[in-house]
Amino acid sequence: MSGAVSWIYLDVGLDTCTQGHDCQHICINNGSSYICKCQGGYVLNADQKTCSRSDACTQGHECQHVCLKNGDSYYCMCHEGYVLNADQNTCSRSNTCAQGHDCQHICVKNGDSHLCTCHDGYVLNGDQKMCSRKNLNLTLTFEMHVVVLIHVLMVMIASICVNSDKSYICMCRVGYVLNPDKKTCSRKKPRSSDTCAQGHDCQHICVSTDDSFVCKCRMGYVLNADQKTCSRKNSDLYKRHDVFATVF
Incomplete structure (x- = not known):
């Protein structure tokens, strides 16, 4: 034959990485070629040669948001x-x-x-x-409105509303007394001229006072602690007193 044939013999034991490669990090023999890998914390780019620091978020995470x-x-x-x-x-x-x-x-x-x-x-x-x-003079509570209504109906005869810091108090005009509800007024009851005549529990003598009475005892007696009953005074003291009076 006029032409010579060139034979290329492949050495299957050849280390392709040592013959030169373009891996950025790690070259690994792969038969007649090689592949590139990256160091820990990096990922291989799409060009299969260069590496970029890995994104831990894309690798999987536990963040809720x-x-x-x-x-x-x-x-x-x-x-x-x-x-x-x-x-x-x-x-x-x-x-x-x-x-x-x-x-x-x-x-x-x-x-x-x-x-x-x-x-x-x-x-x-x-x-x-x-x-x-709040302006208590303008912002009235429901109860105050009731009091005002009573004032109008009663022609302001009895109740008086007075501001008191954060609240109010009710007072009554002369001749009236404040009821237990602390809001309404009632006319005073006329005072009896003789409270003793209305009934009492004094053992000896009843003495009328303004709206009540007090108890007293007859001569020779003293009022007990209950302020109602009487006991005879100590007779020995009276005898000594009589003797002393006779001598002088």
């Missing part, structure tokens, strides 16, 4: 309106009152936000944050 890469690891964050729980993975709806608020008196959680309320005796201002003391 948001996974953020952090070097070779990751950490979790929560969506707005939520806070990260102690397990550093799950999230709970945040309490906006606990996170800080601008209510002057009381903060009440309301969904993802909050609203302000006031202590008793105060009303919320137009800014929905600050509180002002």
